[in-house]
Amino acid sequence: MNEHWACLVEKLERSGLVRGYPFQPLGYSYFLRANTPKPRLGNAFQVGDALGLATRDMGEGIGAAIHSGLLAADALIHHQAYKVNTIPRYSWPSRLDLRRSVG
Numbered sequence: 001m002n003e004h005w006a007c008l009v010e011k012l013e014r015s016g017l018v019r020g021y022p023f024q025p026l027g028y029s030y031f032l033r034a035n036t037p038k039p040r041l042g043n044a045f046q047v048g049d050a051l052g053l054a055t056r057d058m059g060e061g062i063g064a065a066i067h068s069g070l071l072a073a074d075a076l077i078h079h080q081a082y083k084v085n086t087i088p089r090y091s092w093p094s095r096l097d098l099r100r101s102v103g
């Protein structure tokens with residue numbers, strides 16, 4: 001990530017859009033989609049970032065957070081299994097030539 005940041009700053013400098021500005025970048029980490037997320041631990045249902053559902057290519061986790069919340073609610077209300085394998089792992093599977101939801 002530092003490498004990407006350094007490239008961006010260098011590009012801004014080179015293009016003359018921003019020169020000599022003392023950027024102070026901050027970071028925030030969250031997990032991207034794991035291969036085998038464990039959505040339920042006993043009576044605890046994990047959703048969204050807590051489960052690491054953000055897409056592997058774009059890091060988008062808002063849709064997955066909502067989707068997993070709805071699935072968890074459904075599982076609770078209807079006493080069903082709680083699975084997240086219908087939630088897409090990639091934002092742009094077609095561009096990456098990948099299947100949309102796996103695991």
Ligand SMILES: Cc1cc2nc3c(=O)[nH]c(=O)nc-3n(C[C@H](O)[C@H](O)[C@H](O)COP(=O)(O)OP(=O)(O)OC[C@H]3O[C@@H](n4cnc5c(N)ncnc54)[C@H](O)[C@@H]3O)c2cc1C
Nearest residue numbers: 028029030047048049050054059060061062063064065066
């Ligand atoms: C800079 C940045 C840009 C992003 N851009 C995008 C984007 O464009 N599109 C996209 O889809 N995703 C994006 N994401 C990812 C997306 O924000 C997250 O994946 C998504 O918000 C996860 O939702 P969540 O409800 O699981 O967690 P959160 O949105 O983090 O919500 C968790 C909430 O729980 C609260 N909380 C934590 N601990 C406690 C506690 N002990 N008691 C009570 N409350 C607590 C927190 O304050 C927070 O409000 C971005 C993330 C970052 C950091």
